[in-house]
Amino acid sequence: MSRGSVTVRVARWSATHPWRAIGLWLLLVVVAVGMSAVIPKQQTKADDTWIGQSGVASELVRQANLEDKPSETVLLTDKDGPLDKAAATTALNQLRQTMTAIDAVDGVGQPVWAENGKAALLPIQLKGSADDAADNVDKLVAATADVQKANPSLQIEETGSASLDAGIWKQVGSDLARAEKLSLPITFALMLLAFGALIAAGIPVLLAFSAVGAALGFYAPLSYLFPDGGSVANVVLLIGMAVGVDYSLFYLKREREERRRGHGTVDAVEIAAATSGHSVVVSGLAVIVSMAGLYVAQDPVFSSMATATIVVVAVAVLGSLTVLPALLAKLGHRVDRPRVPLLWRLNRRIGPGGISRRILAPVLRFPKVALLLSAIAVVALAVPALGMKTEPGGLSTLPQTIPEVKTMTALQQNFPSEGMAYDVVAKGKDAATGLAKVQQSAVDSGEFVVTPGQEIRKSDETAVLTLVSVRPDTSEDARVALERLRNDLVPAALTGTTWAVGGETASSVDYGEHQRNQLPYVIAFVLSLTLVMMVFTFRSVAIALVTTLLNLASVAACFGVLSLVFQHTWAEGLLDFTSPGFVVSWIPVFLFVILVGLSMDYHVFVLGRIREGVQEGLSPQEAVRKGITESAGVVTSAAAVMVSVFAVFATLGMIEMKQMGVGLAVAVLIDATLVRIVILPSIMVLLGRKAWWPNKLSKEPAAPEVQEPELVSV
Secondary structure (H helix, E strand, O other): OOOOOHHHHHHHHHHHOHHHHHHHHHHHHHHHHHHHHHOOOOEOOHHHHOOHHHHHHHHHHHHOOOOOOOEEEEEEEEOOEOOOHHHHHHHHHHHHHHHHOOOOEEEEOOOEEOOOOOEEEEEEEEOOOHHHHHHHHHHHHHHHHHHHHHOOOEEEEEEEHHHHHHHHHHHHHHHHHHHHHHHHHHHHHHHHHHHOEHHHHHHHHHHHHHHHHHHHHHHHHHOOOOOEOOOHHHHHHHHHHHHHHHHHHHHHHHHHHHHHOOOOHHHHHHHHHHHHHHHHHHHHHHHHHHHOHHHHOOOHHHHHHHHHHHHHHHHHHHHHHOHHHHHHHHHHHHHHOOEOHHHHHHHHHHOOOHHHHHHHHHHHHOHHHHHHHHHHHHHHHHHHHHHOOEEOOOHHHOOOOOHHHHHHHHHHHHOHHHOOEEEEEEEOOOHHHHHHHHHHHHHHOOOEEOOOOOOOEEEOOEEEEEEEEOOOOOHHHHHHHHHHHHHHHHHHHOOOOEEEEEOHHHHHHHHHHHHHHHHHHHHHHHHHHHHHHHHHHHOEHHHHHHHHHHHHHHHHHHHHHHHHHHOOOOOHHHHOOOOOOOEEOHHHHHHHHHHHHHHHHHHHHHHHHHHHHHHOOOOHHHHHHHHHHHHHHHHHHHHHHHHHHHHHHOOOOOHHHHHHHHHHHHHHHHHHHHHHHHHHHHHHHHHHHHHHOEOOOOOOOOOHHHOOOOOOOO
16 A cells, blocks of 8 residues: 555645544534534335335325324223223213324224223324424323322223324334443453553543544435435444444554654554545445445335445444544554553453464364364354344334333234224225125134124225224234235135235235345345445455355354244343244344444455555465464454444344344344354365465565554454
């Protein structure tokens, strides 16, 4: 890498004008945070996620102006047993009076008593659209709470689409706050262990946190093009802290090493920019390329995740190339102050590659045996992935600690007609007559019921019938009921009529099917681009193919662990969750893209060190030994940060966040240990110089863009 490269020129300017560089970075962060405060972030709307036959049904309903008005339900139960009808009647009258007085309420229906005598419900219709209901639901929740206080002997709770969404968002906010509180001190502790000095440990954490804040601000205007599907903040924190710390870590450690070799501060910064700086750019591009694969899924939620992640990675790269050199130039030797005596001496005592050299020795001596045993281990972890079930998330996957979820579950248990609903939409001259036949056959089958008072809605030639499945609210039962309607009951009754089966439950099933269908395209896109990128970076087809193989091995092991953990019950107590028996459908697509990007994050550093040894004339075995041991500390520290941040998400309440956290933590752990210290070295030794085909690697100074020093050695 030329000392006159862009990364070096930027670093030189920052190092010679430190206050300007620091001031510009602070201005960037302040402006970004201000944007997030001034520009309201846009959320995905219902029609953004319409897909498949359910999307067709939703469009037909909207064209005919037959949408259901938003509604909420208040459920009354008795804590001690059967419902006291007299007490419940009093409470229902109070609820009716209170709710009617709220401007957002369009009407209050008649109370419905459960056949089992254990519950009663009060239906409430709201004015306006679903978005209006979301804005006004807090008024209804407050009114329900007031009536609850006046009737302490009863359990009075509200649930519905608007209140359920509000409860979920509240849980997400709580999870995000918890992740922030845990990830920052854990990351700082790992950096302290790596550097043994407070300032050096604090710089990567502060830069990563500022990158996260700036990225969230820059995403605000972009949300008008890619609306937030609900997970942007979580993903930005998850990925931003991981890559932000890693990029600063690589750069900072190299600069410290060059100063110890006798270089002045500015020269050390330039050398770090020529090596680590360029590697950060390559790694950042690898993550960005991988995340772009989410656009292939053609899903607005994934598009928002991809956009936000690309922004936070770009900001983290920018910070590492600009403000970090300025800070290092300004601090100079003071970056190693104040030292933590025990940790500082421990770093010095262990020395470079101390532990990794011992692990690597038998691998280099018996590469075939090492490759065989490690391959068996990876295959053993990956085998359960063959039985991995993916289903869309639903009521059964939401934490029962969310009051609205608990209330909705109790509501469906006491009132089967409030369960999974399907909208059968027909368009034609005999649409209403045909739907009457559908209703009759569906009810006669015993598999569906009709909500009392719910009639067939008509407008011109379009009619809508809402049927409710008597099956439990689970993903498997939802799919079975939907297939029964689409394949048997509806086609038999609506011959010669345009029809579609939709509704919220059908949309969830169609969404999961769409994700499964798009996964092969996402995989092909990401692997193809990363393959080309590795060929371009190392001028080697063999290296690119090995990289692809190792990425697939890590992903397969990750999917196997996910199946073992979340499709069974043995880990429920350990991770505090109730097993749904499947992996949420969007998780595999997301994990694949993230894992390929993050594994590339440090893969180039390891291979670069090995390539440098080969170019210096070392034997393939010696080059592998040198490359692995010299990069082991960096890889270990980077992986430790990622694993710790991801593991925090495994402790959160939302099961999607748990699955994402467990999958990422396990995959990075396997990738940084078994794959990079055993499988990669054994393959490289067995291939010898053929690994670099068709590049002959003449004995010239190695391209230093992937040279990295070690941190805490392993």
